[in-house]
Structure formats: C-alpha cells, structure tokens
Amino acid sequence: MTIETSHNIASPQTEEGVIKYQVQHTAAELEIPTKVFAQLSSWRSLLFKLQLLGQNPNLYGGLAYGNISHRIAWGNDQFWITATQTSHLPILNPSDYTKVVNAEPLANLLFSEGERQPSSEALTHASVYQANAQAKAVLHVHSPAIWRQTEALQLVHTARHVAYGTPAMAFAVAAMFKQGLLTEQGVFTMLGHEDGVVVFADSLENAGLLLIKTLTKAMALAPELLYG
Numbered sequence: 212m213t214i215e216t217s218h219n220i221a222s223p224q225t226e227e228g229v230i231k232y233q234v235q236h237t238a239a240e241l242e243i244p245t246k247v248f249a250q251l252s253s254w255r256s257l258l259f260k261l262q263l264l265g266q267n268p269n270l271y272g273g274l275a276y277g278n279i280s281h282r283i284a285w286g287n288d289q290f291w292i293t294a295t296q297t298s299h300l301p302i303l304n305p306s307d308y309t310k311v312v313n314a315e316p317l318a319n320l321l322f323s324e325g326e327r328q329p330s331s332e333a334l335t336h337a338s339v340y341q342a343n344a345q346a347k348a349v350l351h352v353h354s355p356a357i358w359r360q361t362e363a364l365q366l367v368h369t370a371r372h373v374a375y376g377t378p379a380m381a382f383a384v385a386a387m388f389k390q391g392l393l394t395e396q397g398v399f400t401m402l403g404h405e406d407g408v409v410v411f412a413d414s415l416e417n418a419g420l421l422l423i424k425t426l427t428k429a430m431a432l433a434p435e436l437l438y439g
C-alpha cells in the first residue's frame with residue numbers, strides 16, 4: 212500500500228562504494244508477501260552465516276557485499292531485492308526489501324518502489340530475469356573459493372574489464388544467455404568483481420542448493436579452504 216509517493220532520479224552510493232546506475236525510486240510502504248519474505252530470510256541468514264554476504268573490515272575496503280532477489284510473478288520481470296546498505300545486517304525486516312518495477316539495464320536505468328532504494332547490483336539481477344524467463348531467484352554472493360576456481364570448475368564468467376552493476380555487465384550477461392552458455396539455471400563468476408558470483412534458478416531453494424553444491428566442489432579442489 213502506497214502511503215507516500217515521491218519521485219526522484221538519483222545515483223545511489225552503493226554498499227560497495229561505487230555509483231553505478233540511475234534509479235527512479237518511489238518511496239512507498241509495500242508489503243512483501245509473508246511466504247516470500249520467510250523464504251528469503253532463511254536463505255539470506257544461511258548465506259550470512261557462511262559469510263557469502265555480509266561485511267568484513269578486512270575485505271573490500273570494509274564495504275558490505277552480497278544481495279538476493281526473487282521474481283514477483285511469472286510473466287513479468289518485476290522482482291523483490293534487498294535494499295541498499297543492508298548487506299551487513301544479520302536479519303532484515305520486510306521493509307528492507309525493495310520492489311524493482313521496471314529496468315532498462317542497457318540504458319543504465321532502474322525504476323523501484325519501497326521504503327529504501329534497491330541494492331546497487333539490482334541492474335545485474337534485472338539482466339538475469341530479462342534474459343531468462345525461467346529464473347525465479349537470483350543470488351549475488353562473494354565467494355573467494357568459487358571465484359578462484361572459475362577455470363578449474365569451468366564456470367561461465369564475465370571478463371575482467373567488465374565492472375559489476377553496469378550496462379557493460381548487463382550486456383555481458385545477456386550475451387552469455389544468447390550464446391547458450393547459461394540456460395534455465397546456472398552459476399557465473401564476474402572476474403571484474405573480486406570474489407563476485409551470481410547464481411540463479413527456477414526457485415530460491417534450487418538457487419541456494421546450486422550455490423552450496425558449487426561451493427563444496429570448489430572446496431574439494433582447494434583443501435586449504437577447509438581450514439579457512
């Protein structure tokens with residue numbers, strides 16, 4: 212239910228410290244469905260415990276990292292995503308999820324509604340939903356284990372010169388789908404974004420399980436990670 216509306220074009224200072232895209236955000240009180248919120252909360256909590264998202268003073272200049280999203284309904288590309296400046300929080304409130312109502316990744320433009328502006332990497336999430344009608348959930352995490360094993364695990368990846376959350380990333384993601392490198396569910400790493408990994412699937416559970424499976428494969432290749 213919208214109780215207050217104000218439009219503004221702004222470039223948010225991101226949790227990872229770089230201004231990326233233009234967002235037209237409508238301030239509104241929205242009600243994320245209870246069931247979706249519960250599922251997102253449980254998976255996000257697990258990812259936080261595994262330090263796949265969060266904040267570490269010794270990593271990435273101390274900036275918070277990682278975000279998750281969930282398509283609202285089949286047949287359109289709207290989705291819920293964690294709001295900006297929330298990755299460091301162990302538990303989120305329903306108001307910490309923002310609705311992306313439209314996105315034009317190649318034009319660097321995003322339209323959102325909610326109490327807070329969306330995550331800085333919402334554009335990359337939007338690219339996955341637009342390129343893959345089967346994607347129901349997208350997880351962006353930071354995993355040194357998976358990222359460093361990109362080659363060994365033969366993971367699809369974006370190039371080192373492509374920065375996260377940019378139109379160039381949106382273009383690269385679309386290209387991976389067009390080339391058939393990514394299909395209905397999958398994992399890709401972003402070599403231009405340290406430790407950056409994206410996982411998507413036809414359900415949040417399948418995306419989470421795919422991430423955990425990929426993480427254990429990476430750990431099997433680098434036993435020193437068992438002690439880290």
Ligand SMILES: [Zn+2]
Pocket residue numbers: 227276277332351352353375404407
């Ligand atoms: Zn990131």
